[in-house]
Amino acid sequence: MKMKNEMEKDLDAILGGISKTGGLKKPDASYFEDFAAKLPLTDSSKSKKILFSSRTIWYSVASYAAVALILMLVGFFVYDSQVSKSTDFSISMDELMALNDFDNYNEELIYSELAMMEDFDQTSEAELDAMMQVDGLSTDEIMDAFSTTDLNK
């Protein structure tokens, strides 16, 4: 203890000329007179009992609205992508080949089909009627005759 007192005395001797401010410049004389008046104190800062000020209510309303809007946009984009997926009529070359079985087509088959079409084009309306046995039938009768389902049932 004695040693510490001596040490402090030594320091005091060295720091003899040091002021209480330690050389830091003092603020203006009016600073401490006005300090209390300039403190940003309000009743709301005094009490923490007020959990939601009017400003925080607006903030929360705005944030809820923003979240709702984001959810709506996300929902719309998900729905849109599903719809566009289901109405996507594009078909790949492989799917087209599979549907039409082009690999198994040969030249003769294609030509014979074309010939059939030509023959069909050259058939007259009367011949067509005769082929289909629809001559003299009413539209309803024709419809019934060619219908795959029994409409009367």
Place this chain on the structure above:
Amino acid sequence: MSRIYSDKEIIALILGADTSDFGFRILVKNYQERIYWHIRRMVFEHDDANDIAQNTFVKVWQNIHSFRSDSNLYTWIYRIATNETLDFIRKKKRYVFSPDGDYKDLLLKNLEDDNIFDGNEIEKKFQKALLTLPEKQRIVFNMKYFDEMKYEEISEILNTSVGALKASYHHAVKKIKINLTDD
């Protein structure tokens, strides 16, 4: 002729419905200068010290209703001020990206600024010696040397044992002496 109020009287005034503002103004008047210099010695710049002192008293105002009357008002306010100051220094250290160096270099530069420092050469040398200490040791030294606080009071404020404070102060004095007598 203004009356001197004790801490208990000040708290009673603040807690009173009609005397709250009056009581708080007395509290500020009683402590503003000591708190300001406690902070200023750590941050050097007046504007920074003013901001921290304001924050300190705003926090006192906000929490005075939950203050335990068996505690010492004086040490409580000092504790808030110390925490605010150390918090400020921590933030400053994080955001000072000066090419010339860190926050301590900034404080050293402040000693060359006439708006901040107007002391003599011994005081400048002393401040430079203080800046070689870690923040907490600097605070302990300031409280003991400038504010002439007892170790028990410092212990309550810094939440550190009296033994550790004595050792810290001893080291601080030793380092300062070496720095001052170096050349």
